[in-house]
Amino acid sequence: MWADSGEYERVLGRAAEHAKDWLKALPERPVRPSLTADQIADLFGGPLPAEGMDPEKLLDFLARNAEPGLMAMQSGRFFGWVIGGTLPAAMAADWLVSAWDQNSGLRFATPATAGIEEAAGRWLLELLGLPEGSDVGFTTGASMANFTALAAARWRQLDSAGWDVNAKGLNGAPRLRVLAGAERHESLDMAIRFLGLGAPELVPADAQGRINPDALRHALESGSGPAIVCLQAGNLHSGAFDPFPEAVAAAKEHGAWVHVDGAFGLWAAAVPELRRLWDGVGLADSWGTDAHKTLNAPYDAGIVVVRDVAALRPAIGMHAEYLPQDAHGPGDPMEKSPELSRRARGVPVWAALRSLGSDGVRALVAGRAACAAELAARLAAVPGVEILNDVAYTQLSLAFGSDARTKAVTAYIMADGRVWMSGSRWHGRDILRVSVSNWSTDSADLDVAVQTIKDALAATA
Ligand SMILES: *Cc1c(COP(=O)(O)O)cnc(C)c1O
Numbered sequence: 001m002w003a004d005s006g007e008y009e010r011v012l013g014r015a016a017e018h019a020k021d022w023l024k025a026l027p028e029r030p031v032r033p034s035l036t037a038d039q040i041a042d043l044f045g046g047p048l049p050a051e052g053m054d055p056e057k058l059l060d061f062l063a064r065n066a067e068p069g070l071m072a073m074q075s076g077r078f079f080g081w082v083i084g085g086t087l088p089a090a091m092a093a094d095w096l097v098s099a100w101d102q103n104s105g106l107r108f109a110t111p112a113t114a115g116i117e118e119a120a121g122r123w124l125l126e127l128l129g130l131p132e133g134s135d136v137g138f139t140t141g142a143s144m145a146n147f148t149a150l151a152a153a154r155w156r157q158l159d160s161a162g163w164d165v166n167a168k169g170l171n172g173a174p175r176l177r178v179l180a181g182a183e184r185h186e187s188l189d190m191a192i193r194f195l196g197l198g199a200p201e202l203v204p205a206d207a208q209g210r211i212n213p214d215a216l217r218h219a220l221e222s223g224s225g226p227a228i229v230c231l232q233a234g235n236l237h238s239g240a241f242d243p244f245p246e247a248v249a250a251a252k253e254h255g256a257w258v259h260v261d262g263a264f265g266l267w268a269a270a271v272p273e274l275r276r277l278w279d280g281v282g283l284a285d286s287w288g289t290d291a292h293k294t295l296n297a298p299y300d301a302g303i304v305v306v307r308d309v310a311a312l313r314p315a316i317g318m319h320a321e322y323l324p325q326d327a328h329g330p331g332d333p334m335e336k337s338p339e340l341s342r343r344a345r346g347v348p349v350w351a352a353l354r355s356l357g358s359d360g361v362r363a364l365v366a367g368r369a370a371c372a373a374e375l376a377a378r379l380a381a382v383p384g385v386e387i388l389n390d391v392a393y394t395q396l397s398l399a400f401g402s403d404a405r406t407k408a409v410t411a412y413i414m415a416d417g418r419v420w421m422s423g424s425r426w427h428g429r430d431i432l433r434v435s436v437s438n439w440s441t442d443s444a445d446l447d448v449a450v451q452t453i454k455d456a457l458a459a460t461a
Helices: 005-025 037-044 055-069 088-100 111-128 142-160 186-194 213-221 244-253 265-270 272-278 309-316 346-380 403-416 443-459
Strands: 135-139 177-181 201-203 227-232 257-261 286-290 302-306 395-399 422-426 429-435
Touching: 005 055, 037 055, 088 111, 088 346, 111 135, 111 265, 111 302, 111 346, 135 142, 135 309, 142 186, 142 227, 142 257, 142 286, 142 302, 142 309, 177 186, 177 213, 201 213, 213 227, 213 244, 227 244, 244 257, 265 272, 265 286, 265 346, 272 346, 302 309, 346 395, 346 443, 403 422, 403 429, 403 443
Parallel strands: 177 201, 177 227, 227 257, 257 286
Antiparallel strands: 135 302, 286 302, 395 429, 422 429
């Protein structure tokens, strides 16, 4: 029985009110949460009551009780990890995706969402400077984008070695080497592990975390057999980009498949002044990136791009009699990302791109890098602040003398709540990491960030 459509109307209206309240409160609210996950679990838990709950009351309960446990990742004063906010058009499009409820694996069954995702995919190839005709898949995030690309790489490299990995698996297969820079993102190790390929062989990196291409060549020469080389566009700590022209050349001399993890860095391609960083990226075979970071689309939105369509589809896709597939042409969504059933997560990506236009994407990415540069310039003038990286993109790594002092400054900032930044360890030191990824971060937010760091220094002196 179809629910009274009035119920959807009431409940969606209520959700919209709560969403608006949350967004309106962001400028004043502390960025940090004030309750722990255990406290929230208690509020929401206990035995599941036998009786249901009125949806509007449920939403009131949900909004009120979740609020103190929310981190304002949507705020322009959130500088933690590498995390974007959500552009208005992308957020609203995401709501429509939920209302449409399309199971988006097949072109034939869900032409609207499949077609919108294909359009977004073509725009992405153009913006990111990647080869026309590549497959674009929408994944949960960059981790799964990397996994998907590396599954294609595994299939192709073993196929070239005369081994059908789909039929035989990895037992008895030729040894497949996977090499990555010492400062690759650790989620890459997870993707490689999921594929049964063990841990990557690590190649030394320079002071900014860029892979050393001579060391890569040497590592490739010292072994044999099929190989995959993983490069990186955008180091988590420094924002640095691997030297692609040299590193890709070294990999290609040895017949390796080259994958680029560009979760947030691939977007530099959209900005002419940053494009030197990106130089050579397009020579690789596959790429993973996120739309929920730099592009400021909602979660979950990762993007995988694979040039070798004939490797990706057998590696990732499936066939069944009850799923009528598009035999020719652009291929079904389910052949380009690991899930069969999934939400149309590429639609909010389309909305983010279309709401910005190519000029807007350029301004967004250039603006994040400009804010990072401005923050670096202002912090350089603050006594006691050390900037440990060359700030060429959106990332800053800071230290404040001893590890103990840096930890104390970090703890102060997290508890203070005016801004949020996270700690890490880099090159043997405790650091405070700053990422400018939110679309709304502006000079006023940087004022607050600088003042909070100054106050933290004063409080921990
Ligand atoms: C964030 C990030 C990832 C992982 O992306 P998810 O979207 O969190 O899965 C991988 N690599 C780099 C460089 C990242 O910054």
